[in-house]
Amino acid sequence: MILAKNLKFLRSESGLTQSELAEKLDLQRTMISAYEDGRSEPKLSTLAILSELFVVSIDELLHHDIQQYGRRLNQNKNIKILTIATDDQDRENITMVGQKASAGYLNGFADPEYMESLPQFHIPTLSRNSTYRAFELSGDSMLPLVPGTVIIGSYVEQLRDIKSGKTYVLVTSTEGVVYKRVFNYLDENGKLFLVSDNEHYKPYEVKGADVLEIWEAKAFISTDFPNPKDKTKPVSLEDISQMILDLRSEIVRLK
Missing domain, CATH: 2.10.109.10 (Umud Fragment, subunit A)
Known part of the structure; x- marks a missing residue:
């Protein structure tokens, strides 16, 4: 439930409604509600977007209670998202x-x-x-x-x-x-x-x-x-x- 708690806290801290966050993630509002209630978990690609949006690592999103313990110090730096290259058949190189x-x-x-x-x-x-x-x-x-x-x-x-x-x-x-x-x-x-x-x-x-x-x-x-x-x-x-x-x-x- 750490992830659910963190998502709800970070969204509120950023002043976003569930609908606004859903729009940024190209999802339905009901999916954001499911994430925050712990009824569903985001895919890795969605976690990567959330990581960049809230300037927090995926590891921290999943395992660190941000509301209770605060953000880790190393999260002040820019978050990097893994960049991959694909061929003309959409296979990863x-x-x-x-x-x-x-x-x-x-x-x-x-x-x-x-x-x-x-x-x-x-x-x-x-x-x-x-x-x-x-x-x-x-x-x-x-x-x-x-x-x-x-x-x-x-x-x-x-x-x-x-x-x-x-x-x-x-x-x-x-x-x-x-x-x-x-x-x-x-x-x-x-x-x-x-x-x-x-x-x-x-x-x-x-x-x-x-x-x-x-x-x-x-x-x-x-x-x-x-x-x-x-x-x-x-x-x-x-x-x-x-x-x-x-x-x-x-x-x-x-x-």
């Missing part, structure tokens, strides 16, 4: 974000014209139930994947859906576009721990509020075949867990 395009992507990922200017392709074996994006690696922090490897990620809408230990491409306002193994401690301190598979790189933390997009790694494309004589060994999950414990102990000590 996979948009490719190369190394050189990464910096521009931070400013252009919500701009349809910018997104259309990036390379696009299809992979028939991927499920059509997800939206995908491809990102080219620029460093060696995730060995054995080498620079130039293309990571294909599936869009993750909610921060809480990040599964600790899996790898993700995160688009952040502080670190830019990064590909890391992520550990989710949002419930404890509102932060994510980002860990490299190359043991020469130390883990670090990112505030959940600084994350703009999340893409769960589903596949990769590389022209570099593994070398059986390569003695470079990626860090193990046991090593990662120990690094996380050490980092958190150090943070507690510094506080």
